[in-house]
Amino acid sequence: MTLLNGIPESMLIPLAYRATETNEKSPIIADLHSQKIFKEIDYPFENISNSWPTQVGISVRTYLLDQQVSQFLKQSSKPLIINIGCGLDTRRTRLELNDIPWIDLDVPEVIDIRKQFFSETSTYKMIPESMLDDTWMDDVQKFEFYQHNMEMLIIFEGVLMYFDAQTITQLLNKIVSRLKYQKLTFAIEFCSKLIAKNTHRHKAVSQLESKPQFKYGYNRLAEVMNILPLGLSIETEYNYFDYFTDRWRLFGKCRHIPYLKNRLNNKIVILQHSAPVENKIS
Template identity: 30%
Template sequence: MQNEKLKIPEISETLFIPLAARAHETLRVNGVIRDEKAVEFLSRADTSNFIVDGGSISTLGILARTKIIDDEISKILSSVSKAVIVNLGAGLDTRYNRISCEEVEWYDLDLPETIELRKQFVGETDIHFIAESILDESWTDGIRTGEGNAVIIIAEGLLMYFGEKDVQKVLQKIAEAFPKADIFFDVVHPFFMNKGISSKFLWGIDRVKDLEKLDSRIELVKSWSMGSLLKERQPWLLRILNILPSTRKRSQIIHLKVKERDSIE
């Protein structure tokens, strides 16, 4: 039935909240992102079990990381002729529709049940769906990078739900399969381990430079504090936390680069 709302299972709250945050921001006057596809998805979903506060700390963090990663990927795409983007833990992400992807081969990877839910919303597109876990050894097998194409890996709102050994395994897999790839993801401070919106964070990191210790083939390019964006909308307590050295880096966005094989010692 055309007017029937699509059900989002209760276990998918972590999928729904980022989608709703982007949709609500799009409807906001002078919103920092425009995501018409998220608005469309939200209008088709049964949201009776969910509440999203557009001014909450978690929502502002989602918007900050979305904006920063969108902008950084757009910069890379503007400097290359062709690219391959692999979106790990894609959930209900709509980045493909937000940025210019004319010369991009795009892959969305998530667990089989999430990919099925995603297909209900997305329908038939040029996106390649991979219904696997990032811990499966085979998840890179079907990804065609081509000769000389830029490769971008996104793991937004994902890696903190895995233990450090699993995170290391994922980064090692990326470094092995995608030389010179750019990797974007977010991290939390160890203080926030075992905390989260609806699922516990299992991994955190204090010094982002220590990410390079997880594999000798990766190097840190840049990091951003999520509190560096949308300062004017932050409650006063959050503004104070974003100033204090001990708390301003509680949640960060990371850009790693896989080194060229010839440059690895």
């Protein structure tokens, strides 16, 4: 396998735990495609695959984002899904969304690996670029399925916690500015401040050979407002402790204690930005 350095190496963590979760007696998610990829990747997974809280967290995250995608598609007449920092995500395959316009974006070395397991189609494209490189937004608008009045769901799964607040703000602002004529929904995974300050204690991330570091987290949802560009509003927050509580063991009790709930787990935040009606292109 191509050597992965830094953040790209972290894509192997969710792959391993989705595959492992699928073997559970009552799995939160079933992902046979991840199992297939997992078996074919040459990597010392034993170093990063021995943390049950990480397995539950990734499984709940996968479940929540699957639900968000399904809900988005029910409400959208002209949908486009953009998965930023896609890694070896299998959501499009797992949910059988072959006819839905879908774009997976990641750095070139990741897309090179991804292309060993996924093939582009008329409705599915892969962009081998950094999310911080503006040119990917030009690429999106060149695909045949692209329309100026599409409704977009942009997913950041296991990505933005590796970047500081300023970088996150600048990135979101660029997306909103460049894709302003679409109705945009963002589904973003965040961690807490405590988790962001303790990458070295994370049972999986700390064992990666390239040692990537978390840089941003929040405890109170109001803090996220401070890093959002104008025009973006928070619709919902989903805390992982609120789902499949029996699988969290004693940690499941934290959902009743806001101080612990906000500091000991990750969450998915849904953001909305509506296209300017008076200038919208039809």
